[in-house]
Amino acid sequence: MSERVPFPLQIVTAPKVAERFGDLHPPFDRQAAVPEANRCLYCFDAPCTIACPTHIDVPGFIKKIASGNLSGSARTILDANILGASCSRACPVEVLCEGACVMHRYNKQPIQIARLQRFAMDALYESGAPLPFEPGAETGLSVALIGAGPASLACAAELRRRGIRARLYDARPLPGGLNTYGVAEYKLPLVESLREIEMLSQLGVDFHFETRIDASGLAELERKHDAVFLGIGLGAIHQLGVSGEALAGVTNALDLIAGYKSGSLTTVPERVVVVGAGNTAIDAAIAAVRLGAADVRIVYRRGAEQMSAFRFEYEHAKNEGVKFLWHVQPTGVRGDRVVEGIELTKLESTEDGSIVPQMGSEFVLEVDLIVLSIGQATHAAFLFESSSTFGKIQLERGRIVIDRATGQTSYPKFFAGGDCTNGGREVVDAVADGKRAGIGIAKWLEVQYVQT
């Protein structure tokens, strides 16, 4: 294999626009990290560990920071969560580990677990030490992993530690999936995502980029490999299905975020409307503010109580100056060649709980950019496109159905995890899925091959 350029060096030096996206949670220095670590009670069967989808031994890694055993601390984190660095930045810790901290019931100030985790991970990178794991003795077995996002990366790490070859295929030029292209820069900078995956590559994961796998490609991979892992995430962002949607100036949240993170997008026009009120919509709206928009609004067909964004994300958006328009539905996009406005109709709820347009409440908001963030389709449909084997993989509402504990699909040779199985959750959920699947695949393969 020819000399490979490390992932972080494959991007142009951080785009200028990144300067506007300073850390949401600045790193700890040692003087602050050690007292914070000592504040941890070292709970037994700690609620923070239970709450973490990857079950990081939180009190364990925190005590190691307190004792100055930083390499041990990083290992404890990575042992449970191979993407511990990105999770320390991107995790909604308010509803996970920190939300579960018993300190809420004591002095009300939870241990700052995420910042401590980042402290340990940063220390590992700065020390220049290699990933504290080695690939297992080669078994001759191999697994193809479709998609190079968090689920596949976590799965690949488990496979490599067990001596199973892991081949990742991704349509993009760089690994990481949403970690690299989709998480807001002030949470997880692109270069940090790549730095982490670069380290993971020390386990000998095989990457194949800009390779789109179709049904026939998948059939071939199935023939060539002992198992296949589907970490394909979600598909295209939904469309509104209204007139004028094809005009220039209508984009979607993921393209907007990927655009500014990779440096191809450096500015947005004055007036921006984001449609949808999930966490991604919030990220897009804040990005629009920081990219220079003067007026950013989020429009949502329901109220604040029903939005899928976390409470703290909502508060953060308000602090950044994002305005919210509740109970409205876009009914059209106005403009000649480019977007000039968005037609909105107010909604009201009826007695049976459904929401209906309010007669005569239509109005137009003048905007220069419309960002859609109203959910993503799955693209598991391609599994049905050809041969009958794939038809055996059971889907439910477009999601691949798996055994939660092992990641196995209804077709035993296929495993899956991440957004394509759960409809879109957090990075840490994908990592947990991938980890369980990696262990599940290894166990399944052992049974397949040891018996013969």
Add this chain to the structure above:
Amino acid sequence: MSRPKPTLASTFCGIECLNPFWLASAPPTNCGEQVMRAFDAGWGGAVWKTIGEPITNVSSRYSSIDWEGRRMMGFNNIELISDRPIEVNLQEIAEVKRRYPKHVVIASLMVESKRESWHDIVQRAEDAGADGLELNFGCPHGMSERGMGSAVGQVPEYCEQITGWVKEKARTPVIVKLTPNISDIRVPARAAKRGGADALSAINTINSITGIDLDTFQPNPNVDGKSSHGGYCGPAVKPIALNMVQQIQADAASVLPLSGIGGIGSWRDATEFILLGCNTVQVCTAAMHYGYRIVEDMQDGLLNWMGEKGFATIEDFRGLSLPNVLEWKQLNLNYQIVARIHKDLCIGCQLCYTACWDGAHQCIHLDRTAAAPDTTRTPGIVEAESARRISTTPIPKLDAETSGRTNAITPLERIPRVDEDHCVGCNLCSLVCPVENCITMERIDKDLPFESWEERVAKGLVPTGASEVMSTNT
């Protein structure tokens, strides 16, 4: 009825004291300028840094133990007695006494073990105006190799003899400062008393090595890559000092007016020493850590406490705790307490659970929500169950049932349960519990009369041989 206004003034072996807070013989009492600033800050007395033939010190000479972010939990030094000429020290003592006649200045002395040397230094110190003399028989490092300090304190015969020489000459009270580097503090205390000492002070520092640098493998304090055993003091040594003070006070052959030393940093610490019979207390490490200003709260806090308790003078409460320290064999074997976990205060950390299983007597269980008590589930089983749990990030819109969950109340299944029938009342759970008053130890009435080991032996219920083994600390 109005309570008397409390006063800190007292008398210690005939020496009038403005208050019981003295600075111990150490760097904070190295020179006249320091002692006068200390008196201005409120210290009632100072034991001058030991006077003798001037020595040469090494550097560095201090090291310390930090604990969970707190600095100087324990402190260690290899500094010797005064490195200044005897004449200079004596002139400054005279000057201090001239300017502060009501404050106590004690001359700490250490000279070679010759009668004439002691007679000479005693005479000169008293001529300078010292209110009393403290014989340094405790210094564990440097001086002991020269046959002084703890080399004297560790041999009762020397202790008695030198105290006797000093008493032949002294006109002011003689205080003997004891070393803790001995198996029974009462042995040198009795010797000092036999020698005619008017008072004692205890404890001096404890032999120690505070730590080793893990990068250089050199011990602290570092003197050109090497080190030596030093004297340990500071908050860490208080329990050891309190025990030795109690042993002296409970022994008729040892008991004398006592100046308590060892880890005193606040009025609370000082009060504990006085409750065990001390007349005054001496402070060093805390003053080295925070400066002379700490005495303000020491005076203020003690006066407020005395006011609340209705004590007018130090004599009113001095030694009140002594009757409460007994030998183990005299304790009531029929007194039984059990732990109670107050579930409204419990935060669910489960430190008591794992402490009881691994560190104590396996009487706390996690079965509050179980149909029937389950005393078979071990911590290992609990952890394995948790590890198998599949957790996901709750999303408000998708997981309606989880998003409304509050973390303000501890779920019942996380609150441990004490098996009161098996609880031995050891107290460990209440010690590890981070929440004040969450675990209390409650008396359970067994309707049994007081009975001690000693009584059981007397009744012939246990062989007397066993009772001999039990009384090693007497």
